[in-house]
Amino acid sequence: MSTTAATGHSAGSNPDEVSSASGALGTTAEPVGPAGSSSPGAGPSSSRSSSGLSWLGRVPRAVWPLLAFLVLFGIGGIIRPNLITVDSLIGTATFAIILAIASFGQTVAVIQAGIDLSVPNTIGFAALSFLAFVGPLGPVGAFVAALLSGAVIGALNGLVISKLQLTPIVTTIAMNGLLFGVILLAFNFSELTVVPDFVVAITSAKIEVLGITMAAVLPLGLGLMVVLQLILSFTGWGRSLFVTGSAAEVSRLAGLSVDRIRISGYVVSGVLAAFAGIVIVGYYQQASATMGASYLLSSVAAVVVGGASIFGGRGSVVGTVGGALVLAQVSTLVTVLNLGANIQQLIYGAIILVVISLYGRRRGA
Numbered sequence: 001m002s003t004t005a006a007t008g009h010s011a012g013s014n015p016d017e018v019s020s021a022s023g024a025l026g027t028t029a030e031p032v033g034p035a036g037s038s039s040p041g042a043g044p045s046s047s048r049s050s051s052g053l054s055w056l057g058r059v060p061r062a063v064w065p066l067l068a069f070l071v072l073f074g075i076g077g078i079i080r081p082n083l084i085t086v087d088s089l090i091g092t093a094t095f096a097i098i099l100a101i102a103s104f105g106q107t108v109a110v111i112q113a114g115i116d117l118s119v120p121n122t123i124g125f126a127a128l129s130f131l132a133f134v135g136p137l138g139p140v141g142a143f144v145a146a147l148l149s150g151a152v153i154g155a156l157n158g159l160v161i162s163k164l165q166l167t168p169i170v171t172t173i174a175m176n177g178l179l180f181g182v183i184l185l186a187f188n189f190s191e192l193t194v195v196p197d198f199v200v201a202i203t204s205a206k207i208e209v210l211g212i213t214m215a216a217v218l219p220l221g222l223g224l225m226v227v228l229q230l231i232l233s234f235t236g237w238g239r240s241l242f243v244t245g246s247a248a249e250v251s252r253l254a255g256l257s258v259d260r261i262r263i264s265g266y267v268v269s270g271v272l273a274a275f276a277g278i279v280i281v282g283y284y285q286q287a288s289a290t291m292g293a294s295y296l297l298s299s300v301a302a303v304v305v306g307g308a309s310i311f312g313g314r315g316s317v318v319g320t321v322g323g324a325l326v327l328a329q330v331s332t333l334v335t336v337l338n339l340g341a342n343i344q345q346l347i348y349g350a351i352i353l354v355v356i357s358l359y360g361r362r363r364g365a
Helices: 044-057 063-079 086-111 119-163 168-186 197-203 217-234 236-246 248-253 258-284 295-305 317-336 341-364
Strands: 206-209 212-215
Touching: 063 317, 086 119, 086 212, 086 217, 086 236, 086 258, 086 295, 086 317, 119 168, 119 197, 119 258, 119 295, 197 217, 197 258, 212 217, 217 236, 217 258, 217 317, 236 248, 236 258, 248 258, 295 317, 295 341, 317 341
Parallel strands: none
Antiparallel strands: 206 212
16 A cells, blocks of 8 residues: 655655555654654654654545544434444444545545546436436446447546647546537436346345344455555556656656546546446435435545545545544434535535645645
8 A cells, every 4th residue: 555755845856745555544654853863952852752643644644534424423322322323333334434535536536636627417317327228238248338339438538638738627627518519418307217137136136244234235346445445555557647746847857658648547547436336326226316415525535534635646445445434423423413515515525625725724734
């Protein structure tokens, strides 16, 4: 898993953080002075203080959202004691894993210093395409066609960003709007109501694991998390995403094809968003033009709460799952307190602003 190495601001060096493959949970190397010495004039008390806090820096970033989730889960139990049950935990985890699956593609985009705001309508377009293709192509053919539609959307995003040099925000939000128009024009929603049994079987069907009953989507999402984390941490392509996200110009000078890496990253983001659309339609067994709308803000929030840097070069899908758990528990608390969906979106937006502000202060330091 990828580790983020901090580089100094010396002449000719790059100030950005460059991530390696050995710690994608997001741990950051601590800068040291010459020969590893402490700063001049630092007394014994300051040394003890810094050493006492140094263990915090060694905690993987993906652990912090998990700890935050446990704190919020405990707060929920204080407010309403019947929330502290296995069934409640599984329910929250199920909601979180669906959000995480919808955010995995966003994670890839953010790691390479981009963002994919076309995720919501890629989800909707792929889900509706899947249902539309079931008749002529069969369930398996429709599944493949839906994933290919996500790949095409991602490739278009990547090409425009890399070759036309448009910013990721402008490109992907424009694509999101374009896809919404296509959805409204291309699909007859009243005819797209039959969900294939095999999709239901891998998403909403109840299974028993270690004596605990849960929806099949939970182990599916955890399995996908493991596969993606291994790819990001232990393949050349995965490592190149982190390097490109940290220092694109340095990567280009080192001989890496930055444009190709970015395009491939958006292709993967599109495919994962399309897969999320199929999972969502299988779990809820319905599809609509706006089915992906709620994932515009929440997919970004899950990624940044999970420890990814919005400036690129750091992140993990394990952290994204942790971030999704935090957001799922926030949603639970909002429901318990009867605050409404608008307050929930307000909280998500505030979380994103706070995290980005903290990263901005650290980056400018």
